[in-house]
Amino acid sequence: MVNSIPYSIDASAREAIPTSKVLVVGAGGIGCEILKNLSLSGFRDIEIIDLDTIDVSNLNRQFLFRKEHVGKPKAVVARESILVHNPDVKIKAYHDSVLSSDYGVNFFKKFNIVLNALDNRTARNHVNRMCLAADVPLIESGTSGYSGQVELIKKGATQCYECLPKPPQKSFPGCTIRNTPSEPVHCIVWAKHLFNQLFGEDDPDQDVSPDTEDPEAKLDGQNSVTESGNIKRVSTKQWAQDIQYDAEKLFNKFFNDDIKYLLSMENLWKKRTPPKPLSWEQAVKVVGAKDENDETSVRAVDMEVWSISKCTKVFAESISQLRNDLEGKTFLVWDKDDKPAMDFVTACANVRANIFSIQQKSRFQIKSIAGNIIPAIATANAMIAGLVVLYAFRILAEKVQQCPSIYLRQKSVHSKFVLAADRQLTKANPNCYVCSAKPFVNVFVNVNKMTVKEFETELLKKHLNMVAPDVVLDAKGVMVISSEEGETEANNDKVLSDLGIVDGSILKCDDFLQNYELTVAINQYEAVEKDDPFFKVVANPDELKAKESNTKENGVSDHKEPESEDDDLLVLDDIVEDPQEGSSSKKRKLNTDSDDDIVEVPL
Amino acid sequence: MSEKQLSAVEAELYDRQIRLWGIESQERLRAANILLIGVRGLGSEIAKNILLSGINSLVILDDGVVTEEEQHKNFLLNRDSIGKKIAEEVLIKAQALNPLVKISADTSNPVKKDTKFFESFTIIIATGIKSDLLLRIDKICRASKVKLICGDVFGTFGYSVSDFLDHEYFEDQLKLVAKKRTHDGIEEKPEKETVKVRSEIVYPELNKVIILPNTKQSVEPIKKVKRRNEYFFLMLTLLEFRDREGRNPDVSHKEKDVNLLKEIKKEILTLYNVDEKKLNDDLFNIVFGEVVPVCAVVGGVIAQEVIKGVSQKEAPINNVFLFDPLTYCGKEETVA
Ligand SMILES: [Zn+2]
Numbered sequence: 050m051v052n053s054i055p056y057s058i059d060a061s062a063r064e065a066i067p068t069s070k071v072l073v074v075g076a077g078g079i080g081c082e083i084l085k086n087l088s089l090s091g092f093r094d095i096e097i098i099d100l101d102t103i104d105v106s107n108l109n110r111q112f113l114f115r116k117e118h119v120g121k122p123k124a125v126v127a128r129e130s131i132l133v134h135n136p137d138v139k140i141k142a143y144h145d146s147v148l149s150s151d152y153g154v155n156f157f158k159k160f161n162i163v164l165n166a167l168d169n170r171t172a173r174n175h176v177n178r179m180c181l182a183a184d185v186p187l188i189e190s191g192t193s194g195y196s197g198q199v200e201l202i203k204k205g206a207t208q209c210y211e212c213l214p215k216p217p218q219k220s221f222p223g224c225t226i227r228n229t230p231s232e233p234v235h236c237i238v239w240a241k242h243l244f245n246q247l248f249g250e251d252d253p254d255q256d257v258s259p260d261t262e263d264p265e266a267k268l269d270g271q272n273s274v275t276e277s278g279n280i281k282r283v284s285t286k287q288w289a290q291d292i293q294y295d296a297e298k299l300f301n302k303f304f305n306d307d308i309k310y311l312l313s314m315e316n317l318w319k320k321r322t323p324p325k326p327l328s329w330e331q332a333v334k335v336v337g338a339k340d341e342n343d344e345t346s347v348r349a350v351d352m353e354v355w356s357i358s359k360c361t362k363v364f365a366e367s368i369s370q371l372r373n374d375l376e377g378k379t380f381l382v383w384d385k386d387d388k389p390a391m392d393f394v395t396a397c398a399n400v401r402a403n404i405f406s407i408q409q410k411s412r413f414q415i416k417s418i419a420g421n422i423i424p425a426i427a428t429a430n431a432m433i434a435g436l437v438v439l440y441a442f443r444i445l446a447e448k449v450q451q452c453p454s455i456y457l458r459q460k461s462v463h464s465k466f467v468l469a470a471d472r473q474l475t476k477a478n479p480n481c482y483v484c485s486a487k488p489f490v491n492v493f494v495n496v497n498k499m500t501v502k503e504f505e506t507e508l509l510k511k512h513l514n515m516v517a518p519d520v521v522l523d524a525k526g527v528m529v530i531s532s533e534e535g536e537t538e539a540n541n542d543k544v545l546s547d548l549g550i551v552d553g554s555i556l557k558c559d560d561f562l563q564n565y566e567l568t569v570a571i572n573q574y575e576a577v578e579k580d581d582p583f584f585k586v587v588a589n590p591d592e593l594k595a596k597e598s599n600t601k602e603n604g605v606s607d608h609k610e611p612e613s614e615d616d617d618l619l620v621l622d623d624i625v626e627d628p629q630e631g632s633s634s635k636k637r638k639l640n641t642d643s644d645d646d647i648v649e650v651p652l
Numbered sequence: 653m654s655e656k657q658l659s660a661v662e663a664e665l666y667d668r669q670i671r672l673w674g675i676e677s678q679e680r681l682r683a684a685n686i687l688l689i690g691v692r693g694l695g696s697e698i699a700k701n702i703l704l705s706g707i708n709s710l711v712i713l714d715d716g717v718v719t720e721e722e723q724h725k726n727f728l729l730n731r732d733s734i735g736k737k738i739a740e741e742v743l744i745k746a747q748a749l750n751p752l753v754k755i756s757a758d759t760s761n762p763v764k765k766d767t768k769f770f771e772s773f774t775i776i777i778a779t780g781i782k783s784d785l786l787l788r789i790d791k792i793c794r795a796s797k798v799k800l801i802c803g804d805v806f807g808t809f810g811y812s813v814s815d816f817l818d819h820e821y822f823e824d825q826l827k828l829v830a831k832k833r834t835h836d837g838i839e840e841k842p843e844k845e846t847v848k849v850r851s852e853i854v855y856p857e858l859n860k861v862i863i864l865p866n867t868k869q870s871v872e873p874i875k876k877v878k879r880r881n882e883y884f885f886l887m888l889t890l891l892e893f894r895d896r897e898g899r900n901p902d903v904s905h906k907e908k909d910v911n912l913l914k915e916i917k918k919e920i921l922t923l924y925n926v927d928e929k930k931l932n933d934d935l936f937n938i939v940f941g942e943v944v945p946v947c948a949v950v951g952g953v954i955a956q957e958v959i960k961g962v963s964q965k966e967a968p969i970n971n972v973f974l975f976d977p978l979t980y981c982g983k984e985e986t987v988a
Contacts, residue, residue: 085727426669
């Protein structure tokens with residue numbers, strides 16, 4: 050039998066390959082490539098986990114899948130595809146979420162190495178913690194368009210995935226979306242909110258009517274708009290149903306009446322171009338030169354910017370279709386790949402853009418923004434996955450020091466590098482709240498306002514990425530939150546101070562699944578301005594000292610905390626995904642040969 | 653409606669890449685007719701990537717027979733292909749990667765192909781061939797305006813060399829553009845706008861790039877560069893080895909092959925007047941076979957260059973790419 054283990058690699062890697070057990074997390078663009086490289090390099094024991102099913106738009110790069118596989122689980126089809134080539138590989142597929150409690154620390158300990166090929170930050174953070182807890186080397190990778198990177202994460206040797214704060218989610222203040230849009234994206238977010246108001250699940254944070262609370266609309270403390278002026282109906286959806294989703298009436302309300310109302314908030318338009326209300330009657334007359342183009346042509350439908358009259362036509366058609374889709378359901382979920390949902394958002398975003406003198410966009414461009422689509426190509430995935438497996442060889446040969454981060458970059462005339470590596474491993478951040486010896490964070494919350502449930506969901510789960518935390522108030526030994534069902538439900542609606550959690554309290558937060566214990570120091574904090582965040586988390590004590598020195602009376606500095614997530618801000622998408630085949634969004638200076646002429650190219 | 657336009661099916665399939673390189677690039681790819689010489693480890697990776705990208709047609713030219721070893725490292729081959737013609741055997745899986753591309757197999761010996769055969773392609777990709785054939789094809793390509801890229805993987809080392817002739821290409825750049833409002837002519841704050849910037853690279857003929865001890869070309873023009881990447885000489889050494897032996901270095905006679913490589917290296921470094929220490933002899937221990945993940949990296953690079961060559965979008969590598977077998981960095985080296 051011919052041995053398929055490559056000859057020209059480290060001898061100890063060659064020895065280790067046939068008996069090594071590898072976990073691949075994610076069977077997308079990079080995952081498919083990694084699986085192929087592993088199987089072709091003589092690995093005999095592979096496990097693959099992925100929650101996703103196959104979509105048509107995957108097929109330009111996820112080469113283990115074909116058209117007839119659309120809708121099937123990625124992990125299962127990837128396994129079958131590998132077995133066709135080599136029936137001797139032992140490969141186990143899980144069509145499941147890696148966040149599930151079925152995959153605990155002991156599951157991770159089975160592997161010699163874990164290879165991440167994920168597309169979202171939540172799962173990356175989680176696998177990072179699991180590999181730290183299990184002390185298994187993890188190779189993290191990602192691509193976005195032409196670029197990508199590979200990074201080794203090994204406890205005690207390198208930084209972890211969470212050592213550096215990640216840039217916060219892209220979000221916009223509510224009043225910008227509702228009252229004063231100035232960029233296409235503001236209109237697109239508004240249009241998605243309008244979809245949800247008319248067809249989706251009720252969400253008070255996604256109001257689309259004029260916001261009379263806008264601090265800018267007030268002058269010298271005087272409220273220029275009376276509270277009663279807030280034209281808010283009991284429920285937009287109810288009203289839409291009452292008028293049988295009459296397109297003309299809907300159009301006139303959102304694009305004529307509401308805009309007229311906005312114009313009455315005069316302070317907003319002192320330094321801005323005022324919007325121009327647009328009635329249905331006027332809109333249908335704004336015909337474009339290219340309206341007669343072939344409706345089946347991709348360029349005409351997707352690439353050209355629609356005229357306003359075309360927008361009204363699509364507005365009416367998509368509403369009628371969506372109304373049918375809603376039949377028998379309580380609500381619809383917006384999906385970029387659902388034609389009427391995407392048509393509706395394109396039409397509404399463009400009409401609103403026109404009203405506010407903002408550049409209109411094509412359906413194709415709006416889909417990118419509304420759907421948070423990160424472009425992805427086969428070649429970049431192939432290169433990154435190749436490097437991942439080359440590093441896997443080195444790690445099995447225990448040559449960890451030879452695995453500094455590698456970056457794939459778009460070739461430019463300014464740089465000779467296509468693939469560039471750091472000079473050495475990146476050391477861990479000693480204050481990392483995940484991988485340091487005693488993980489610790491300071492948390493700033495209003496203990497008289499934040500409920501236990503909010504503390505658990507918003508802070509511990511969404512912000513600190515815990516999956517099932519147990520929380521004990523240190524001094525008193527009071528169980529605040531339990532991961533066991535039914536134990537602490539009674540606390541959910543209580544505010545923190547009801548349980549004796551006050552300024553200076555220390556909480557022990559323990560996630561059994563992640564084998565992760567975090568000490569949380571509570572600091573009382575009250576939001577003053579409308580745009581102040583609901584809470585703040587500070588991991589680095591130096592940062593805290595700096596803050597204390599310029600603290601205001603209420604104990605909060607005005608220093609902007611980069612990691613905080615504004616509760617008052619509207620988020621573009623519920624989960625802002627990491628790049629499709631996901632790269633960590635860290636931007637680091639590349640260490641390159643001194644004789645190289647690397648120039649920062651302005652975008 | 654002209655056939656040049658993308659259908660809705662194609663737009664959906666290629667959505668994620670059109671969002672990167674634009675619909676015009678996709679339409680150019682869709683019109684491209686490509687020849688791939690050699691469909692072994694590296695060739696199969698290139699084939700996979702360019703088929704996925706959505707070209708018009710691909711001819712796979714390879715006169716080899718599938719061995720057990722080849723099947724192990726070539727994802728386009730299944731076990732029942734062993735003993736059969738490799739070009740024909742990769743067809744089924746290659747076609748499954750993208751049913752929209754017209755793929756055909758040619759099992760003849762590339763050396764026997766006449767000039768006419770090579771003239772009909774948009775771009776030719778050559779792997780695993782000797783330098784005399786490569787230079788002959790380049791001459792034909794130049795006469796008939798066909799682009800050419802060649803490359804190989806030797807162990808953990810890999811490279812590519814391009815001859816994209818006089819290559820015109822476009823890049824998107826974001827620029828701030830002052831705008832006037834259409835309805836009242838009031839000046840608005842400048843908006844970011846994407847502008848197309850045109851550039852050109854004039855590639856040298858391959859006989860001015862790949863100069864081996866017996867090519868009878870003067871090395872003077874390319875010798876002058878002070879900091880020539882040492883792997884350029886590794887590439888020449890391996891090409892010369894293949895020219896002399898008619899095969900790649902083989903582990904089954906490792907000692908003999910390493911000795912010959914050392915000899916050739918000396919000749920080449922003498923020819924270029926470079927210190928012998930520039931290229932460490934230890935490297936010759938890791939140039940055996942095609943390491944699959946290296947094929948994935950170099951195959952990704954070459955396919956991306958093919959896409960750039962065809963679509964005329966983004967700056968291509970000018971003109972040599974060298975994959976460092978020790979650090980796994982990949983650099984452009986401009987020769988000639
Ligand atoms: Zn860390």
